[in-house]
Amino acid sequence: MFIQIIGIAIAGAVGTVMRYVLTYFSVLLFGVGFPVGTMAVNLIGAFLFGLVAGLIANGFIAAYWQTIILTGLLGGFTTFSAFAYENQQLIANQKYLYFTINLFGQNILGIAAIILGLYLANLITTHTIWASLKIHFL
Numbered sequence: 001m002f003i004q005i006i007g008i009a010i011a012g013a014v015g016t017v018m019r020y021v022l023t024y025f026s027v028l029l030f031g032v033g034f035p036v037g038t039m040a041v042n043l044i045g046a047f048l049f050g051l052v053a054g055l056i057a058n059g060f061i062a063a064y065w066q067t068i069i070l071t072g073l074l075g076g077f078t079t080f081s082a083f084a085y086e087n088q089q090l091i092a093n094q095k096y097l098y099f100t101i102n103l104f105g106q107n108i109l110g111i112a113a114i115i116l117g118l119y120l121a122n123l124i125t126t127h128t129i130w131a132s133l134k135i136h137f138l
Helices: 002-030 036-057 065-077 080-092 096-126
Strands: none
Touching (some): 002 065, 080 096
């Protein structure tokens, strides 16, 4: 269990750095008016969560990695607190259109990203070429 906790901590640190880098470059590219970085992080994270959960559910990735990847890596990568704060800031700055797009976009597209990830995991695990490449560590 201690090794898994260390794995979760390391994966969480990696996910956090990934989030920072993506958000940093999104501000450089798109500015600060709309929280593109947080939306991108949450949608990419939702897709990856669905993909990895599906791959684990189908035995393509060993269940041992579930907590390390989903809780550690993707938990460090995605961020609900930033989403909530940025929505509050959009309201406070009377950017109601951006608030509406952000609120509904991240929720609806986030669910769609989970579904897409699960669908892709199903394709990968049922296709004969990929099925032989199961990842079994520990």
